[in-house]
Structure formats: C-alpha cells, structure tokens
Amino acid sequence: MLKILKYGFFDLMRSRWSYIYFLFYLSLGFILLFLNQDVGKAVITLLNIILILTPLIGTLFGVMYYYNSREFTELLLAQPIKRSNIFLGQYLGIALSLSLSLVLGLGIPFLAYGIFQSSEIFNFFILILIGAMLTFIFVALAFNIALIFEDKIKGFGFAILTWLFFAVIYDGIFLILLLVFDDYPLDKFALFTTVFNPIDLSRILILLKLDISALLGYTGAVFQNFFGTNFGMFSSITVLSFWIVLPVTFIIYKSKRKDF
Amino acid sequence: MIVIKDLHKKFGKVTVLDGLNLTFEDKGIHTILGPNGSGKTTLIKSILGMVIPNQGSIEFNGKQILGEWEYRNQISYLPQIAYFPQNLKVKELFQMINDLRPGSKNEAKLISLFQLEPYLDKKLGNLSGGTAQKVNIVITFMFDSPLIILDEPTVGLDPVALIRLKQLIIEEKEKGKTILITTHIMSLVEEISDNIIFILEGKIYFEGKIDSLKEQTKQSNLEKAIANILEETYA
Numbered sequence A: 001m002l003k004i005l006k007y008g009f010f011d012l013m014r015s016r017w018s019y020i021y022f023l024f025y026l027s028l029g030f031i032l033l034f035l036n037q038d039v040g041k042a043v044i045t046l047l048n049i050i051l052i053l054t055p056l057i058g059t060l061f062g063v064m065y066y067y068n069s070r071e072f073t074e075l076l077l078a079q080p081i082k083r084s085n086i087f088l089g090q091y092l093g094i095a096l097s098l099s100l101s102l103v104l105g106l107g108i109p110f111l112a113y114g115i116f117q118s119s120e121i122f123n124f125f126i127l128i129l130i131g132a133m134l135t136f137i138f139v140a141l142a143f144n145i146a147l148i149f150e151d152k153i154k155g156f157g158f159a160i161l162t163w164l165f166f167a168v169i170y171d172g173i174f175l176i177l178l179l180v181f182d183d184y185p186l187d188k189f190a191l192f193t194t195v196f197n198p199i200d201l202s203r204i205l206i207l208l209k210l211d212i213s214a215l216l217g218y219t220g221a222v223f224q225n226f227f228g229t230n231f232g233m234f235s236s237i238t239v240l241s242f243w244i245v246l247p248v249t250f251i252i253y254k255s256k257r258k259d260f
Numbered sequence B: 001m002i003v004i005k006d007l008h009k010k011f012g013k014v015t016v017l018d019g020l021n022l023t024f025e026d027k028g029i030h031t032i033l034g035p036n037g038s039g040k041t042t043l044i045k046s047i048l049g050m051v052i053p054n055q056g057s058i059e060f061n062g063k064q065i066l067g068e069w070e071y072r073n074q075i076s077y078l079p080q081i082a083y084f085p086q087n088l089k090v091k092e093l094f095q096m097i098n099d100l101r102p103g104s105k106n107e108a109k110l111i112s113l114f115q116l117e118p119y120l121d122k123k124l125g126n127l128s129g130g131t132a133q134k135v136n137i138v139i140t141f142m143f144d145s146p147l148i149i150l151d152e153p154t155v156g157l158d159p160v161a162l163i164r165l166k167q168l169i170i171e172e173k174e175k176g177k178t179i180l181i182t183t184h185i186m187s188l189v190e191e192i193s194d195n196i197i198f199i200l201e202g203k204i205y206f207e208g209k210i211d212s213l214k215e216q217t218k219q220s221n222l223e224k225a226i227a228n229i230l231e232e233t234y235a
C-alpha cells in the first residue's frame, strides 16, 4: 500500500495543480496577514475560505485523480497486490498531498508572522486541522462517487452537486425550515442537523472557539453551551472523524465488488 | 492448476458467463476460442480477480481465489487492451512495475528482442498501437510465472514481432509452463495449441484437441470447423 500511496502522492505533487494550490494558500496567507495586522481577524477570513475551498478542491481532485489513473489502476489490479490497498493507497496519496499543500501553504506565512507567540496559535492549529479533515472527507466522498459512476462526466457532475449540497444547499434548506417553523424551538434540532454536514460542523466548531457566537443569532446559546466546552469540541472532532472513516470504509466495500 | 465451477457473470441484464465449468491441470498451451463478445476476456478477468462472478467458484492450486491476491504472484497477464498511464515514459513504466512487483528477470533481453530501445524515453501515450503492444508483451514476459495468460496478444504486431512472440510462447511452454491464450488467428492456434476451449453462449461448447474438433464437425480445416459451429448457432 505504501508504494501505491507513494506513486499517488508524487504523481500529484508533480502536477502543476498542486503547485497552484500550494501557491494560492501561500499568497493568501501573506496577503491576509499583510492586510490585517490582527492575526485573529486573518484567521476568521481564512476560515471562510477554507470551509468553501478545501471541500471543493478535495472533491474535484478526488474525482479527477480517480478517472485519470484508471489505466494505472487496471494495471495494478492484475498484479499481486491486495485490492483494498490499491484504492486506499491512492486515496491516502491524494488526500495527504492536498493536505500538505494546505499545511505548508498557510503554515509558512503564519510562522513567519510569529504565530507561535500569538494567542491565536490554538485557533490557527484547529483551523488547519479542520481544513485537513475536510480534505480527507471530501476526497473520500469523491472516490466513492467515481467508483459508482463509470461515466466520467456523470461522476464529475455528481461530485460537484455533492459539494454544492454541503456547501450551499444544505444551509438553504435549513434556513427555510427555520423560517417555516418559526414558532417551534429548533435549537436542539439545529444542533442535531449539523452532525450531517461536515462543513457546517467545522464552521460552528471554529466560530465558537473564536468566541464570536453572536454571529450565529438566536440559536447561538445552545451551540455555545455545547461546542464551547471541551466535551463539545471533542465530540465534534469525533463526528468529523466518522465522516472520514465511513466513506473510506465504503471505498473498501465498493472496490471489492467492482468489475474492472 | 485452475478449477472453475458453475461460473455465472452478468453485466446488468446481459448474461456473459452462464454456468461455465472448466479445469486446467495440464501444462502446455490452452487456447480459448469464441466469437466476439462471447466472454473470453470476462473469463480471464475472473481468473485474475478483476471481474467478480455472480455465482460459482474458481480455485487456483487448490485455493479459492475470491478476495485473495497472493496467487497473482504465479500469473503473468497480458491484457487485451494495453492500460498504461499516458504521461509516463516507457522506461518509467518498467521501473514502476519492477518496484511494485520485484523479481523480474528478462527485461533487457525482451526489450532488445522487440527492438524497443529507441522508445524507452517516449511517453506511453504517444506510442503506436503495435509498439504499445510490444511494451505490453515485455511487461508480461519479464516475470517468471508458472501461468501465463495472453488476451489477444497478436493485435497490432508486425510479422517480425509476431514470429518472435510465437517463439517466446513456445520457449515458455518448453520450460514447463501453463499458457492460456485467446486469439482470432487460426493459423497460430493450429500451430501452437495443445488444447482448445471453445466458449459459446456463456458455456464451454467444446474442449479438447484440434483433431477431435475437426472430427466432430467433419471439417478438415480448423477455420472451417469453427465457422461451421458458428453458422449452426446463428441459424
């Protein structure tokens, strides 16, 4: 598996897109820190970008890599290599290389600005961790989609829809529900629904860490009570881990049953 | 070596293998024949574990292959269509295969046999069909496996390469290997096969020596014998 991981990783690291992705975060980090001297504010702007971008890039690179390496995969399948290792290796290779672009791209400018001396170090660390977790989650979802759809165009379409759903549509539906059921106390329900959307979960987790729960409106109190505590943070990181483990399990399940 | 029992495979609604039973115990060259789309490639890919059967079992040296992978150490496989990462160089592909499956032996000899030296620095995506097939052949024969499976190995080859391939196959047979071939070139079949397996409608229609197939169809020529079977079933 390590050999396949290595090939997937270097294959992607060699591609132009990885550099673009890395350079994007690098320049973003420097620009943000240059524009607002306050590291705390930079972290918040970064949050909004990371929550949209890491899932999008994870999804797109995930499907793209799967379809582009189909020939390589077929070659591997005839060799004495365990099937699940082929797919896990490829998955880890791409998720790791994307996460590395994120960690290095943002880590370098923030280190240069002395993040270690700042009180924001913990928030910054959580932000990067969440960015990496979202990458692992969405690459896994993308691999599942690509395994299901033989047709590349359909696969891409469905992958983008999935991203749209979690990044935009889910919140839209949720807002409509809030408006329609205005009279009911939906706080607990709202807390419950975030579990099913890794992007929302990440957003709330970080916002509450940053202590700007006022932005969240009237449901804020319930969230603050939950996520603000260490227990809340621990449980939401656990839920995010489930969001990685379940799709990866399904990759293994699906790949064992697929014909090539 | 391989025992296949009651193998069924459907793709969607299309039944490709329909209760196929087959046993290869003997060393030598076994040729799988059958019209286009009769399931030859599907059968081969089932043996390799690339296609998962709906029903039935495949044993390799006494062990079920389902979910296993170590047994593929004993197999060299030449796919019908060469699946190569397009932007890799020929040289890099050889290195990669060596890295993933250690123990290759004849690489240099095979490269010169098929005169691939000038192509080593070319990208796989830019090779002509015949040259890609030669690369495919090198990758297959560079391992010393007791079972060699060749799915239409002659496609795109020029006459010189074809003769060399034939010699290569015969050499391997003389080393005591089991070789499984599919091809539509009847002269090749007549020349090298020890055993013929004819697949039709998802089952084995005939298995045995060329002579007994000729006898059974009352034809003196293999090509006619095959055509005879096909015409009967089309009618």
Ligand SMILES: Nc1ncnc2c1ncn2[C@@H]1O[C@H](COP(=O)(O)OP(=O)(O)O)[C@@H](O)[C@H]1O
Pocket (backbone or CB within 6 Å): A259, A260, B011, B012, B014, B016, B034, B035, B036, B037, B038, B039, B040, B041, B042, B043
């Ligand atoms: N992965 C697949 N998905 C759907 N149909 C397939 C797949 N592989 C093969 N088939 C179908 O199965 C039939 C047999 O194909 P194949 O085994 O390649 O035949 P042959 O090698 O004898 O020409 C064909 O009709 C082909 O279209």
Ligand SMILES: [Mg+2]
Pocket (backbone or CB within 6 Å): B040, B041, B042, B080, B151
């Ligand atoms: Mg075929």
